[in-house]
Amino acid sequence: xxxxxxxxxxxxxxxxxxxxxxxxxxxxxxxxxxxxxxxxxxxxxxxxxxxxxxxxxxxxxxxxxxxxxxxxxxxxxxxxxxxxxxxxxxxxxxxxxxxxxxxxxxxxxxxxxxxxxxxxxxxxxxxxxxxxxxxxxxxxxxxxxxxxxxxxxxxxxxxxxxxxxxxxxxxxxxxxxxxxxxxxxxxxxxxxxxxxxxxxxxxxxxxxxxxxxxxxxxxxxxxxxxxxxxxxxxxxxxxxxxxxxxxxxxxxxxxxxxxxxxxxxxxxxxxxxxxxxxxxxxxxxxxxxxxxxxxxxxxxxxxxxxxxxxxxxxxxxxxxxxxxxxxxxxxxxxxxxxxxxxxxxxxxxxxxxxxxxxxxx
Amino acid sequence: xxxxxxxxxxxxxxxxxxxxxxxxxxxxxxxxxxxxxxxxxxxxxxxxxxxxxxxxxxxxxxxxxxxxxxxxxxxxxxxxxxxxxxxxxxxxxxxxxxxxxxxxxxxxxxxxxxxxxxxxxxxxxxxxxxxxxxxxxxxxxxxxxxxxxxxxxxxxxxxxxxxxxxxxxxxxxxxxxxxxxxxxxxxxxxxxxxxxxxxxxxxxxxxxxxxxxxxxxxxxxxxxxxxxxxxxxxxxxxxxxxxxxxxxxxxxxxxxxxxxx
Numbered sequence: 001x002x003x004x005x006x007x008x009x010x011x012x013x014x015x016x017x018x019x020x021x022x023x024x025x026x027x028x029x030x031x032x033x034x035x036x037x038x039x040x041x042x043x044x045x046x047x048x049x050x051x052x053x054x055x056x057x058x059x060x061x062x063x064x065x066x067x068x069x070x071x072x073x074x075x076x077x078x079x080x081x082x083x084x085x086x087x088x089x090x091x092x093x094x095x096x097x098x099x100x101x102x103x104x105x106x107x108x109x110x111x112x113x114x115x116x117x118x119x120x121x122x123x124x125x126x127x128x129x130x131x132x133x134x135x136x137x138x139x140x141x142x143x144x145x146x147x148x149x150x151x152x153x154x155x156x157x158x159x160x161x162x163x164x165x166x167x168x169x170x171x172x173x174x175x176x177x178x179x180x181x182x183x184x185x186x187x188x189x190x191x192x193x194x195x196x197x198x199x200x201x202x203x204x205x206x207x208x209x210x211x212x213x214x215x216x217x218x219x220x221x222x223x224x225x226x227x228x229x230x231x232x233x234x235x236x237x238x239x240x241x242x243x244x245x246x247x248x249x250x251x252x253x254x255x256x257x258x259x260x261x262x263x264x265x266x267x268x269x270x271x272x273x274x275x276x277x278x279x280x281x282x283x284x285x286x287x288x289x290x291x292x293x294x295x296x297x298x299x300x301x302x303x304x305x306x307x308x309x310x311x312x313x314x315x316x317x318x319x320x321x322x323x324x325x326x327x328x329x330x331x332x333x334x335x336x337x338x339x340x341x342x343x344x345x346x347x348x349x350x351x352x353x354x355x356x357x358x359x360x361x
Numbered sequence: 362x363x364x365x366x367x368x369x370x371x372x373x374x375x376x377x378x379x380x381x382x383x384x385x386x387x388x389x390x391x392x393x394x395x396x397x398x399x400x401x402x403x404x405x406x407x408x409x410x411x412x413x414x415x416x417x418x419x420x421x422x423x424x425x426x427x428x429x430x431x432x433x434x435x436x437x438x439x440x441x442x443x444x445x446x447x448x449x450x451x452x453x454x455x456x457x458x459x460x461x462x463x464x465x466x467x468x469x470x471x472x473x474x475x476x477x478x479x480x481x482x483x484x485x486x487x488x489x490x491x492x493x494x495x496x497x498x499x500x501x502x503x504x505x506x507x508x509x510x511x512x513x514x515x516x517x518x519x520x521x522x523x524x525x526x527x528x529x530x531x532x533x534x535x536x537x538x539x540x541x542x543x544x545x546x547x548x549x550x551x552x553x554x555x556x557x558x559x560x561x562x563x564x565x566x567x568x569x570x571x572x573x574x575x576x577x578x579x580x581x582x583x584x585x586x587x588x589x590x591x592x593x594x595x596x597x598x599x600x601x602x603x604x605x606x607x608x609x610x611x612x613x614x615x616x617x618x619x620x621x622x
Contacts, residue, residue, distance in 0.1 A: 078459035165448035
């Protein structure tokens with residue numbers, strides 16, 4: 001795949017690779033999404049807006065420059081803004097790949113970080129010299145102001161121009177609690193949403209504080225996704241139950257939605273409203289209880305986003321999917337193209353595996 | 362500008378609103394231009410009704426002064442006329458309130474002072490007036506639309522109020538920059554409302570009438586202040602209109618932009 005290098009959320013020629021319930025793969029346009037939806041389907045997106053979560057400043061004890069990327073928080077409450085899990089980087093910014101950046105200063109518990117107007121204390125290191133729990137000083141008011149005015153969107157080297165906050169907010173972005181954009185929702189626009197009722201398609205949202213997905217350091221990236229707090233409204237939970245009872249499909253826009261819904265589900269697939277902390281990793285061995293299909297970015301194998309897709313279709317199908325993404329020059333990362341994957345039934349799953357075995361000889 | 366009383370006949374919905382108890386527990390409201398005039402009166406009135414309020418204004422000292430007076434209010438320093446200021450404002454509104462039900466775009470610029478004929482108005486002055494009175498409300502509404510739509514999906518009745526003026530309708534000489542910007546805002550409110558009402562979001566253009574505010578004093582330094590409406594009264598009138606919309610059981614019963622004008 002090619003890395004999408006410009007922060008354009010909805011290119012008119014964006015592509016959509018579709019894997020249907022029998023594992024057949026077709027190359028479509030993103031604009032075709034609505035044609036893949038059926039009357040009675042419920043599309044659910046993550047309406048989190050994105051915090052400007054990269055904070056530049058210095059480590060007070062050594063006076064050395066530091067970049068702090070906020071990566072997770074324990075709850076979604078607006079006053080619960082003091083403690084964050086964060087990843088630290090040394091001098092420089094996103095333009096330099098992590099492996100070429102100087103190491104951050106070696107942090108100790110109790111160290112102070114001055115990040116523009118914000119001042120934070122290192123509460124503890126979390127089994128890794130770059131991963132820490134920090135606590136901001138000051139009032140809730142001052143912390144929100146400091147984040148909003150001093151923070152920069154978290155960014156990676158594949159997008160060369162500096163991102164503005166608005167580049168990272170999806171069209172449906174509401175409360176700023178995500179650390180990276182729930183980028184699958186870039187596929188949505190208001191015109192599409194307005195068309196849904198006429199086509200018998202329902203739309204609902206959850207809010208999940210999507211954490212950072214990559215640092216460029218393999219032993220850190222293996223820990224992702226971190227724990228993520230989420231909230232499911234009573235209205236969304238009711239709609240899911242209705243759709244389930246009427247035989248419609250629940251279609252998740254983005255991996256974060258899958259994580260929240262599956263975490264909040266009982267064994268019978270009933271989704272409970274309220275707040276929760278999603279801690280599970282979804283992968284090959286996950287039995288999805290709620291979600292029937294996913295709209296996602298075109299992710300590369302090895303990422304936690306790609307790992308989650310293994311719950312929808314067997315690896316043999318994902319291999320074909322990756323081949324097709326390459327063949328049709330799909331663009332990866334948050335401003336790239338999309339995939340639409342229907343969950344394969346267990347019976348189909350077996351058929352697919354036997355076919356692969358026969359092909360392998 | 363014309364007499365306020367003649368405006369009142371158009372406010373056919375507001376009298377009926379008095380029957381509702383004006384308490385808004387759990388209502389999340391953002392007000393721009395919240396440190397003087399109508400905006401400040403709205404901050405007080407909405408807090409008194411039990412709402413959670415965030416307010417925006419340009420001058421830090423003024424924001425801090427209002428916060429000292431009303432510690433429950435969340436003050437945000439920002440200039441809505443600046444593109445770069447909009448998302449930091451939206452982060453703080455959404456962050457601090459945790460959600461949003463009502464956005465009141467009240468911050469306004471008068472344009473050149475003393476008021477000038479259009480022929481004497483500098484292009485830069487009309488650009489600045491449009492940036493505050495038209496682009497600012499457009500940008501902030503767009504940035505906060507996701508929060509307002511989330512409020513609608515949860516069964517609430519989100520409302521955007523754009524503060525208008527009779528200068529939006531009547532061509533008063535020397536009110537060109539202000540009048541043209543408010544006319545555009547008024548029309549934009551009507552289009553927003555048409556486009557968003559199916560999603561449960563109302564957009565209202567509200568003319569508070571001639572008020573005894575710093576803006577009015579700058580426009581007409583010689584006017585008799587005793588003839589002007591206290592902003593507190595206008596704030597109560599707007600809150601009454603909000604109360605009616607928020608308690609309205611049928612979202613298609615009225616088109617608010619039309620009901621007010």
